Amino acid sequence: MRSKLIGLAACCSLALAAFAVQAQAQLKHGHPASYTVQRGDTLWSIAARFLDKPWLWPELWQRNPQVQDPHRIYPGDTLSLETSFASPVPQLRLEPGIRTEAAPIPAIPLDELQTFLKDVRIDDIETVRHAAYVVALEQQHMGASAGEKLYVRGLQTLPGQHWAIVRPTHLIRGFDQDASGRVHSKKGHPLDADARMVRTDWSEDAREDGHLLRGREVGVELDVVGTAEALAGGDPASLLLQSSSEEVVPGDRVIPVDNMAYDPVYYPHPARQAIPGAQVIALSDALAAVGRNQVVAISIGRLDGADNGQTWSVFHPGARIHDPVRGGSITLPREFSGHLMIFRTFAHVSYALIMDGTAPITLNDELQPPE
Missing domain, CATH: 2.40.10.410 (FlgT, C-terminal domain)
Structure with a gap:
């Protein structure tokens, strides 16, 4: 997993979305009558501070109608914590907090999550083993960047088709427990850790190597390192590398582009x-x-x-x-x-x-x- 996605400044805002709450939230003992939103807060983080069940933050939002959009709460807004959360949502008596020049606290744009939404994928090991792969680069270079040609084996393509260039990075293995709850490798050796599933470095071999962490293959984690357009079919096929986050090298796999739509917000x-x-x-x-x-x-x-x-x-x-x-x-x-x-x-x-x-x-x- 790549470092550029770590420490997202407002990750908790991912969860902000409107929906009816059936469960009843309970305030923690000693809560104040109200709370003034600080820079960096989200309704989840505020709920985690004052509610026994922070995933019920929508009830906090419902009781504060001056927060018209939970994706945009402002430093200085005042949220009431006075009403009983065990009773039906009352008519709200709150005054909106003073609007300052400070920017609202927004939900996270999807591009801030692209490493895990678009730049990392998990496929099964047989798909990866049999995927088309880069066999050579233009003028026999060691690495290719945008604008250079790739030569790919095992790819059925027509000119103009677009493909993702991916690199296997980790192999995810699962293990089964015996009747006593002990976890064993495929060879029957008990594992030292209480792991039921592990993520280990990928190798092209990826076969039985005698290691104690050998188990059933659950999937392969892939980094998306570029996109390419087919220039001509054949074996090898010719592709033009259109974009890349790092140099493409021989051995990188070529798979269909993931056009799956991603959730703009999440319903906790x-x-x-x-x-x-x-x-x-x-x-x-x-x-x-x-x-x-x-x-x-x-x-x-x-x-x-x-x-x-x-x-x-x-x-x-x-x-x-x-x-x-x-x-x-x-x-x-x-x-x-x-x-x-x-x-x-x-x-x-x-x-x-x-x-x-x-x-x-x-x-x-x-x-x-x-x-």
Whole structure:
């Protein structure tokens, strides 16, 4: 995952969208009567501060009609926290906050998410293994940039067709548990970590190599490095590289352009039931932990019941410690770490945004419905 998408300034605004709230929000003990919006706030972050269930931020919005568009709240706006959130939405008595010259706090434009919406894809390994690939570049160069020719093998194309140039970066593998809950590799070796799914560096071999992390291949993460237009068919076919985020090199794959439309806003809603094996499998540009406004990959996708806007609670597994009195070992209770919201799904993997947190979120943290 690329670094340019990390630390998005207002990521939580992704979740701002209007919809009717059936559940009832509860205010945290000791809440103030009102709150003045500060620079960098979103309704989610305010709700996380004052509500027991921050994904119910639309109820906060409904009770403050001076906020006509939740995608545009302003520093200086005053939000009421006085009315009972256990009662029906009352007639609002609020005065709008003083409008200053400060710019509104907008929702995130989609181009700020393009690395995970457009520049990264996940395909199954057989698709990647059999995809057309760049075999050579114009004048036998080592790398190609926009305006140069590519020669591609295995591509059925007509002149004028457009293609995406992608580079495999990581292989995602899944593992099965035995009756005791231990996770094993395909060779039967128990894994050291409590991983049900892992993301490892891609290699062209990608076959059985004796490594303990060998498991069933769930998918391959691909970086989209360019787009090209076919000049002539054949084997190899000739393509003109039209744009590139980095140099295209021999071995890069050539696949259809992804023309899927992406959600302009996201409707946050809690996951309704647990999905076995749901956990964090990759961190965005971090080795150990991530926090609010950062992106993670999780081990569930649309075929598992994941969908855009789905909100999960994240728990860190309890540590295994020695019992100093009775002897032996004991597992401590798991610890709540925060909430995340899914914003892009694949078959068995999704990308999610960390919406709030009380502790760093790490690899193998477990996901549970927030209720």
